Amino acid sequence: MSNAKGVSASGHEHWGSRLAFVLAAAGSAVGLGNVWKFPYITGENGGGAFVLVYLGCIALIGLPILIAEILLGRRGERSPIGALGNLARREGRSPAWGLVGGLGMLGSFIILSFYSIIAGWALSYIFASGMGTFTGADADAVGAVFSELLASPARLVGWHTAFMVMTTLVVARGVRHGLERAVKLLMPGLVILLIVLIGYAATTNGFGAGIDFLFTPDFSRLSTSAVLVALGHAFFTLSLGMGIMIAYGSYLSPQTSIAGTAVTVVILDTVIALLAGTAIFPIVFANDLTPGAGPGLIFQTLPLAFGAMPGGVVFGTLFFVLLTFAAWTSTISLLEPTVEWLQERGRNRVTAALTAGLGVWALGLVSALSFNEWSEITLFGKGLFDLLDFLTANIMLPVTGLGVALFAGWAMSIASTREELDVSPAIHRLWLVAIRFVAPVAVVVVFLYNLI
Numbered sequence: 001m002s003n004a005k006g007v008s009a010s011g012h013e014h015w016g017s018r019l020a021f022v023l024a025a026a027g028s029a030v031g032l033g034n035v036w037k038f039p040y041i042t043g044e045n046g047g048g049a050f051v052l053v054y055l056g057c058i059a060l061i062g063l064p065i066l067i068a069e070i071l072l073g074r075r076g077e078r079s080p081i082g083a084l085g086n087l088a089r090r091e092g093r094s095p096a097w098g099l100v101g102g103l104g105m106l107g108s109f110i111i112l113s114f115y116s117i118i119a120g121w122a123l124s125y126i127f128a129s130g131m132g133t134f135t136g137a138d139a140d141a142v143g144a145v146f147s148e149l150l151a152s153p154a155r156l157v158g159w160h161t162a163f164m165v166m167t168t169l170v171v172a173r174g175v176r177h178g179l180e181r182a183v184k185l186l187m188p189g190l191v192i193l194l195i196v197l198i199g200y201a202a203t204t205n206g207f208g209a210g211i212d213f214l215f216t217p218d219f220s221r222l223s224t225s226a227v228l229v230a231l232g233h234a235f236f237t238l239s240l241g242m243g244i245m246i247a248y249g250s251y252l253s254p255q256t257s258i259a260g261t262a263v264t265v266v267i268l269d270t271v272i273a274l275l276a277g278t279a280i281f282p283i284v285f286a287n288d289l290t291p292g293a294g295p296g297l298i299f300q301t302l303p304l305a306f307g308a309m310p311g312g313v314v315f316g317t318l319f320f321v322l323l324t325f326a327a328w329t330s331t332i333s334l335l336e337p338t339v340e341w342l343q344e345r346g347r348n349r350v351t352a353a354l355t356a357g358l359g360v361w362a363l364g365l366v367s368a369l370s371f372n373e374w375s376e377i378t379l380f381g382k383g384l385f386d387l388l389d390f391l392t393a394n395i396m397l398p399v400t401g402l403g404v405a406l407f408a409g410w411a412m413s414i415a416s417t418r419e420e421l422d423v424s425p426a427i428h429r430l431w432l433v434a435i436r437f438v439a440p441v442a443v444v445v446v447f448l449y450n451l452i
């Protein structure tokens, strides 16, 4: 039971309300993954069939693992490494399970290093739109703005630095208060602006083609590596496989329904990604751009829409403000595990945040330079930025997710998970089948398929 200060009998802090947790979890989940990454990987992987596989991964693997992470966090009442170690001891299992949390933490560090570069692009586009750069611009002019940004190490590093400072400041001060309140305003704002953009997209002559591309599956365009990308993105977009939801779950009050909360987060996240796709692809087809343009996709399409619509300077600026905020609520959650870990090793919160922030910033330089000075450096046919993205999203997240599934499904006793979930026996059984068999088998099969 919590008392008025939201601290349980065991002394662990709790969220102020169910809404607060939903918003924090959704704030972490909804980010560049939805608006930037989902559209561009859908474009690179042929559209509708990829979307269908992605939705399947979300429902069959993402949701059960999200439930598992929140459950482990609430029952373990610790940081990711601590929670798994703690539970393993209580269930009579090896403390080595804590390593799963450690791998996740390393992943969050690497993801943040390149995520901050893209967030920096969003930040710089606030100013570009605000100054009217895109008004009346055609596809070539908009493309030139983007390539000039990428070609300049100084500008990329400058925006990256600004974004890491913003992130570190919030984390250093502790997250809960400012963030909870900000997210309540920002999330609805982002949805409204996406709907405005869809309204514009519907007036272009690419609307039919765009919708068709996104929602009509053509399985001949689906490769096995696309399935790996879809699986990896399901983890990425739900902030899974890094222990973040374990950390957030540890502050969840015992009365709150884990399953209901997880379903809400998944629906919010999925709807925002699909809205983003619906806004973007019509503009791609109306302007003869290629859907497979890669990471630059939204930065080369949406400014066209803003440049052509009445009030585009205002809408465009607002849109990039909201995108920046969506990214910000995610970067905060990405820095948190490393900071928590440094604190557990005796640093105070401010020193921990500055150390972690500086480390991530330095690693981010690699991604910034990979777009210009170091663009020829490739490994396994990928540039450094793509390589870090591939390593984390497509390998580290699923492996950690597999560890979480095995731990929650097999190392935890059925009685423990039943008590913690507190749902009907039928739903508990359904979740158990998903977490014991469906999720682990799917992850392993997708991996083996890509190895051979």
Ligand code: TRP
Residues within 6 Å of the ligand: 028, 029, 030, 031, 032, 033, 034, 108, 111, 235, 236, 237, 238, 239, 240, 241, 242, 244, 330, 331, 333, 334
């Ligand atoms: N889910 C966020 C997005 O879609 C990114 C993110 C935040 C993340 N925290 C994470 C990804 C933890 C993986 C793990 O943009």
